[in-house]
Amino acid sequence: MSKFTRRGLIKTGATVGAGLAMPTFITSPLAAYTNAPTGGSVTLGFNVPQSGPYADEGADELRAYKLAVEHLNGGGDGGMMNTFSSKSLTGNGILGKKVEYVTGDTQTKSDAARASAKSMIEKDNAVMITGGSSSGVAIAVQGLCQEAGVIFMAGLTHSNDTTGKDKKANGFRHFFNGYMSAAALAPVLEARYGKDRNAYHLTADYTWGWTQQESIAAATEAKGWNTVNNVLTPLATTDFSSYVAPVLNSGADILVLNHYGGNMINSLTSAVQFGLRDKIVNGKNFEIVVPLYSRLMARGAGENVKGIFGSTNWHWSLSDEGSKAFVKSFGTKYGFPPSQAAHTTYVQTLLYADACERSGTFNPCGVSEALEGFKFDGMGNGPTEYRAEDHQCFKDVLVVKGKENPTSEFDVLEVVEITPRGQVEYPADHPMFAGGALGKCNPGA
Amino acid sequence: MKTISKADMRTLFFVAIIALFAPLILNPFPTESGWAQFNAGYPDLMQRFAIYGILAIGFNILFGLTGYLSFGHAAFLGVGSYSAVWMFKLLSMNIIPALILSVIVAGLFSLLIGFISLRRSGIYFSILTLAFAQMSFALAYSVLTPLTNGETGLQITLNDPRIFAAENISGNLPVTSLFGMEMRDTWTMQLGAWDFQFNIGYYICAIFLLLAFYISIRIFRSPFGMMLRAIKTNQTRLNYTGINTRPYTLAAFVISGMYAGLAGGLMASMDPLAGAERMQWTASGEIVLMTILGGTGTLLGPVMGAGFIKYFENIFSKINDTVLHGWFSWMPDGLENVIVWILHLFTGKGWHLTLGIMFMMIVIFLPGGLMEGISRIGKWWKRRNVKNDNTSHNSSTPAQ
Numbered sequence: 001m002s003k004f005t006r007r008g009l010i011k012t013g014a015t016v017g018a019g020l021a022m023p024t025f026i027t028s029p030l031a032a033y034t035n036a037p038t039g040g041s042v043t044l045g046f047n048v049p050q051s052g053p054y055a056d057e058g059a060d061e062l063r064a065y066k067l068a069v070e071h072l073n074g075g076g077d078g079g080m081m082n083t084f085s086s087k088s089l090t091g092n093g094i095l096g097k098k099v100e101y102v103t104g105d106t107q108t109k110s111d112a113a114r115a116s117a118k119s120m121i122e123k124d125n126a127v128m129i130t131g132g133s134s135s136g137v138a139i140a141v142q143g144l145c146q147e148a149g150v151i152f153m154a155g156l157t158h159s160n161d162t163t164g165k166d167k168k169a170n171g172f173r174h175f176f177n178g179y180m181s182a183a184a185l186a187p188v189l190e191a192r193y194g195k196d197r198n199a200y201h202l203t204a205d206y207t208w209g210w211t212q213q214e215s216i217a218a219a220t221e222a223k224g225w226n227t228v229n230n231v232l233t234p235l236a237t238t239d240f241s242s243y244v245a246p247v248l249n250s251g252a253d254i255l256v257l258n259h260y261g262g263n264m265i266n267s268l269t270s271a272v273q274f275g276l277r278d279k280i281v282n283g284k285n286f287e288i289v290v291p292l293y294s295r296l297m298a299r300g301a302g303e304n305v306k307g308i309f310g311s312t313n314w315h316w317s318l319s320d321e322g323s324k325a326f327v328k329s330f331g332t333k334y335g336f337p338p339s340q341a342a343h344t345t346y347v348q349t350l351l352y353a354d355a356c357e358r359s360g361t362f363n364p365c366g367v368s369e370a371l372e373g374f375k376f377d378g379m380g381n382g383p384t385e386y387r388a389e390d391h392q393c394f395k396d397v398l399v400v401k402g403k404e405n406p407t408s409e410f411d412v413l414e415v416v417e418i419t420p421r422g423q424v425e426y427p428a429d430h431p432m433f434a435g436g437a438l439g440k441c442n443p444g445a
Numbered sequence: 446m447k448t449i450s451k452a453d454m455r456t457l458f459f460v461a462i463i464a465l466f467a468p469l470i471l472n473p474f475p476t477e478s479g480w481a482q483f484n485a486g487y488p489d490l491m492q493r494f495a496i497y498g499i500l501a502i503g504f505n506i507l508f509g510l511t512g513y514l515s516f517g518h519a520a521f522l523g524v525g526s527y528s529a530v531w532m533f534k535l536l537s538m539n540i541i542p543a544l545i546l547s548v549i550v551a552g553l554f555s556l557l558i559g560f561i562s563l564r565r566s567g568i569y570f571s572i573l574t575l576a577f578a579q580m581s582f583a584l585a586y587s588v589l590t591p592l593t594n595g596e597t598g599l600q601i602t603l604n605d606p607r608i609f610a611a612e613n614i615s616g617n618l619p620v621t622s623l624f625g626m627e628m629r630d631t632w633t634m635q636l637g638a639w640d641f642q643f644n645i646g647y648y649i650c651a652i653f654l655l656l657a658f659y660i661s662i663r664i665f666r667s668p669f670g671m672m673l674r675a676i677k678t679n680q681t682r683l684n685y686t687g688i689n690t691r692p693y694t695l696a697a698f699v700i701s702g703m704y705a706g707l708a709g710g711l712m713a714s715m716d717p718l719a720g721a722e723r724m725q726w727t728a729s730g731e732i733v734l735m736t737i738l739g740g741t742g743t744l745l746g747p748v749m750g751a752g753f754i755k756y757f758e759n760i761f762s763k764i765n766d767t768v769l770h771g772w773f774s775w776m777p778d779g780l781e782n783v784i785v786w787i788l789h790l791f792t793g794k795g796w797h798l799t800l801g802i803m804f805m806m807i808v809i810f811l812p813g814g815l816m817e818g819i820s821r822i823g824k825w826w827k828r829r830n831v832k833n834d835n836t837s838h839n840s841s842t843p844a845q
Contacts, residue, residue: 050794103765105794110598110720118489118716119759122631122642136597140718143600147618147629166602205587206596232587235596437603442617 033363034149034444035125042097042362044069044349045104045126047117047141048155052108053235053262054133056296057341061131061155062103063334064342068349071329072099079329080350083322083378088357095356102126108133108235110140117141121148127362128153128352133261133341134235135159135208142171149444151364153348156341158260158292160211163392164433169441170364172371172386174351174393175344176424178212179432181291181311182219184397184419188309193254193287195224200252202243202267204259205232213258215432216291228252233263240267244274253281255288264290265300272304293400296339298412305402305412312398314343314380315415323380337410347379351386365441383421389428390438397424453662456744460658464651467491468641475638482768483760488631488644490759492715494752495650496708499657501735501747503704506664507697508733509742512677514571517558517578518732521551521702523585523724525709527592530599530719537609538619540628540649540714544707551706552699559698563691566680578729585721598720621714623649628715646715653711654748657704662744664700673697738807740816749815757800764792 037043046065049058070076074091081089093099102124104116113132120126129145130153132138138157145152146168154162154173158181163173199220203209209232217227228250233243244267247255255276259267271277271288279286290297293310316327316337326346330338338346351371359366372388384395399417406412426433449457463470472486485491504518525547532543562573585593593599601618613619621628628646635641664670672693675683683690713719722728731754739750769785769792776784791799811817 102763103767105762109722110596110718111722114716114718115489115493115759116763119487119763122489123484123487140598140600140720143618143718144716147620161597166600234583234586435604439603439617 032443032445033365035121035127036445037097037125037127037362040097041100042094043120043124043126044099044101044352045117045120045124045129045131046101047104047106047113047120047129047131049108049133049137050105052106054108054156054260055262056300057133057156057261057294057339058106058131060296060339060342061133061345064330064338064346065101065130065349067330067333068346069099069101070333072349072353076333077325077329080322080326080346080379083325084350084354085377086354086358089350089354094353095360095362099353106132106134106137106141108137110136113137113141114144117144118148121145121150126150130345130348130352131155132157134206135162135211136206136235138162139166139207142166142168146170146439146442149364149442151352151367153352155345155348157208158212159208160215160432161207161436163390164211165436166207167390167436167438169368169391169439172348172351172368172391174348174384174386176311176313176395176397177392178208178215178291179426179430180397180424181212182215183424183426184399184417185216185289185291185309185311186219186223187419187423188399188417189220189289190223192309194284197225197254197284198228198252198282199225199254199256199289200228200247200250201230201256201258202240202247203230203232204263205234208260209258211432212291213256216256216258218432225254233259233267235263237263238266240270241274243267244270244276247271247276248274248279251281253284253286255286257288257290258292259290260292260294261297262300264297268301268304268308293413294340295337295410295413296341298402299409306404308402309416310400312400312413313340315340315398315400315413316343317411317413317415318380318398320378320380320382322378326380343380350379351376364443368441387428390433394421394425396421449662449666453666453744457655457659457662460745460748461655464495464654467494467651468643468647472639472641476640477638479772482764485756485760486642488629488642488647489715490755491644491647492650492711493755493759495647495654496711496715497735497751497755498654498748499650499711500705500708500732501739501751502654502657502661503701503708504732504736505701505741505743505747506661506673506704507701508736509747510665510670510673510677511694511697513563513566513694513698514733515562515574515698515701516571516726516729516733517574517576517581518701518705519724519726519728520558520578520581521555521705522709522712522728523581523719523721524554525551525706526713526719526723527585527599527709528706529710529713530601530717533601533607533621533713533717534599534605535608537607538621538717539609540621540623540710543621543714544710547710547713548703548706551709552703555699555702555705556695559695559702563694563698575726575729578724579726582721582724582726585724593719593721596721598718601717621717650711650715653707657707658744658748665744669693669696734804738804738814740814743814743816746814746816753803753815754800757796757803761792761796761799762794766793 048061071079071081073093102120106113117129128151133156135157138154142152152171160178201213203213257267276286288308290310293312298305327337355367355370359370371386374386377383381395384393386393397419398415400413401416403412403414468486472484474480474484528547528550529543532546536542558577626645631642631644633642676690735750735754736747740746769788773781773784
């Protein structure tokens, strides 16, 4: 410590002083919004689960994002850009800037997802974050994006809360929600299984499970059903036998599985192994219902899904122009048809790019204005509207059934009914969606 | 009052300098270059370095000094986070009340758990703490949902009461602050091709890290610390000499629990969300890994271990296949694919594998952790210098 000399101190002081004085004249002027792209490219952040119970969905979402980026930059066959009713996308990136992307793993955990999204915003200068295969994660990241001042385009999130109690001005959801599933599914279930039924619910213990269970119970009870019991199961559960066993003696004749992804595959398999579907209770055949279906899950559960009803946002067998174009370009690139998760994330990316083009800026407030109340078509769901009050898309909902005689490993679901938009719509202040506030768009910076 | 020794002062000074210039040191590569991938100097990660550093320092006071291996420290971290977020919801967005409450609540909680768990030692103690932590996790995850918001995590909303805060008219979520200084405020300095981010939140964390480090030094050098070391060496003998060791271990347990509470509170102050997974046993295991990796019982080791693990978690996990293809695009196609396929296993979501291998190597070859590595290099350096000195002496002796 005796090496400090006065001369040394003065020298160091001068250097440090000069160093501190430097930045005052080289700092760039403040941008109008967070991460305004400066060079010839713009960065989007794709934050999807690459591990955990929703990893399959995450992998498919990532494929769709890559496809969307390729199409936006003018590669491939353009996919749904050709059928999209808005024609402002030209394959020249977004606003003339080449689209680049960074990816992250949400691990299906709110903490990890936020850390990953934060590093995308702070380190990689992402101007938009999208993804999430769990509503808990989507809500956590949506809150973060609102604070940071970037747009969040929600991926696969089905909880009522995402655009209900936890809605945010910077967050937008194309996917449908628990209420819509229930509204579409209840009439079909009533027609097939009758009025006098006793339902037993197994529910994933987080925001999505809670709100979907609430919606299904309300909709089926309105049709005369009785809800016997609702058991919450932790998201990380892999063995559901201890939850399925009590169903046998509960007097219920319907089992509703409010599970998704790996959870649903395991719980359904377990229910089938317990012989539930061969039972006759109260003089009726025991039935299983899976309100939120996806092709990936149906494929994972194999034989067990045959004849089981559920709802879905989109299915690759739809024959409208948009769906056909998307299935074709996805299939050409990856060799198999896309899932609903892939569809919604692809559409969200295109919608964001289109909103930037139409508003002429990446500023979240401009983008948000362009998306609010935006009506479009040609994206596989028929005429669709982004409602301004809660940033939720309204469109038709598909009721599907596990196919009895699948022709291939991808052809596992058949569309039973396309429920029109009018039947699944609800006012923005519906009690199941109340309690939150959209707030104002936040451009950050 | 006894002041701290010169050597300790030097260590503290060294840590202070590193902490002060971290935004520069951690950003060695120009922003636009391909190497920028490895830059760690962005606010979120730097905050994590400091926060997990505090956590590991606190854990080391228990594990490094008394040898009691707690497998439940994440529970205190989680409890701290929840208390802090509740303060933000109820009082105001100022971080001071939040931090005070998180330390107090974590302290009380660790007093309760410590009182019960410290009746046993060794593996039984570890299992007890593990059980308590998993219990708290399960409670936070489902039973206590009204208090913790379950799996979704506790967040602040626009309609929270916040009785001390001015009415929010902006329509935006309020941000955490310290008397008006917003935690997220970042001042970006552009210096040629480099962007350096100086973030207020990080410097607050760094100040707490220095404070935590200083207190830890004082504990290490105090008679109390000596007693804790004695417990680690031979507790039975202490008991036979008539000393009741329980109050000492309990004090160490509560102190380290309060450290964890502070870390949890800081985490919530930087990002006002508390999730239950913060309390899971894997999170507790991570703390143990940090301490062992850095060097158990050393002052600086745990902080380095924390930095090491957080760096891998945040940097390696983001190297995806596209990035790898970008790096090796100059190779012939076949070779490129083979190399990318091999590296793919170790980067991106395979970062755990890389970390696992590093951990094995360090434990096998450097049982004292990173600190042992450093001291070995130091010794080697000294030996070499001595040798050099000798040779230079020889050569400089005038020719006869």
